[in-house]
Amino acid sequence: MRVNCVALLALLALVPCGCGPRTTYGEVEGVVTVDGRPLPKVEVRFMPEPGGGSAARAVGYTDANGHYRLTLDGGEPGVAVGSYVVCLADPTAKRPARGPVKGRAAARPRFAVEFTDASRTPLRDYKVQPGRQTINLAATTATR
Numbered sequence: 001m002r003v004n005c006v007a008l009l010a011l012l013a014l015v016p017c018g019c020g021p022r023t024t025y026g027e028v029e030g031v032v033t034v035d036g037r038p039l040p041k042v043e044v045r046f047m048p049e050p051g052g053g054s055a056a057r058a059v060g061y062t063d064a065n066g067h068y069r070l071t072l073d074g075g076e077p078g079v080a081v082g083s084y085v086v087c088l089a090d091p092t093a094k095r096p097a098r099g100p101v102k103g104r105a106a107a108r109p110r111f112a113v114e115f116t117d118a119s120r121t122p123l124r125d126y127k128v129q130p131g132r133q134t135i136n137l138a139a140t141t142a143t144r
Contacts, residue, residue, distance in 0.1 A: 023056075023080050023081075024080070024081045024130050025078040025079060025080055025081065025130070026078065026079055026080075026081055026128045026129050026130050026131055026132070026133060027069075027070075027077060027078050027079075027131070027132045027133070028046070028058070028060075028069070028070045028078075028079050028128055028133055028134075028135050029060075029067065029068060029069040029070070029132075029134060029135075030067070030068060030134050030135040030136040030137060031062075031065070031066045031067050031068075031136050031137075032044060032062050032066045032068060032088065032136075032137045032138075032139065033066055033136070033137070033138050033139070034110060034111045034138075034139045034140065034141060035139075035140055035141055036138075037066075038062075038064075038065050038066025038067075039062055039066045039088075039110065039111070039139065040062055040063060040064045040065070040066055041061070041062060041064075041090075041091065041092060042061070042062045042066075042068075042088050042089065042090055042091075042110075043059060043060075043061055043088065043089040043090075043091065044059065044060040044061070044062065044068045044070070044086065044088060044137065045057060045058075045059055045086065045087045045088070045089065046058045046059070046060075046070060046079055046084040046085075046086055046126070046128070047084060047085050047086075047087065047118055048080075048082055048083070048084060048085075049082070049083040049084060049085055049124070049125065051083075056072060056073065056079075056080045057073060058070040058071060058072055058073075058078070058079035058080075058084075059071060059073070079128050080128070081128050081129060081130055082127075082128055083125055083126070083127055083128075084125075084126045084127075084128060085118050085121060085123065085124050085125075085126075086121060086123035086124075086126055086137060087115065087116055087117065087118055087121050087123070088111060088115045088116060088121075088123075088137075088139060089116060090109055090110055090111065090116075092110070093108065093109040093110065110141070111139040111140065111141055112139065112140055112141060112142055112143045113143070114143055115139045123137055123139075
């Protein structure tokens with residue numbers, strides 16, 4: 001019996017602890033502007049650059065002053081350390097599914113459409129480091 005216990009302890013010593021490398025997080029906040037003015041009520045999406053070191057995206061929402069703070073998909077504050085592409089989403093610019101509604105014009109986007117597309121956004125290669133940091137984002141109304 002003593003030999004079995006020693007063998008079991010030796011086997012357990014070979015089993016690695018945890019499920020893999022720990023992820024390091026940073027805290028990111030900033031202000032989103034369009035043509036130099038704060039942009040309220042916008043979703044800010046930090047999406048990992050391919051090969052950028054992170055697999056998790058983070059999201060924030062701007063307040064009336066254009067200020068945002070990122071949270072992970074689960075709602076916890078922070079964002080994994082790595083390199084990101086940033087996209088913006090404007091919930092106020094929803095358009096009717098089948099053309100304009102009679103007597104009501106479709107809401108115009110408040111920034112250029114390229115900022116909504118991960119393959120076209122000029123908001124690229126933002127590096128998130130451990131600790132707190134400010135990343136201000138500048139959008140435009142005109143396509144670049």
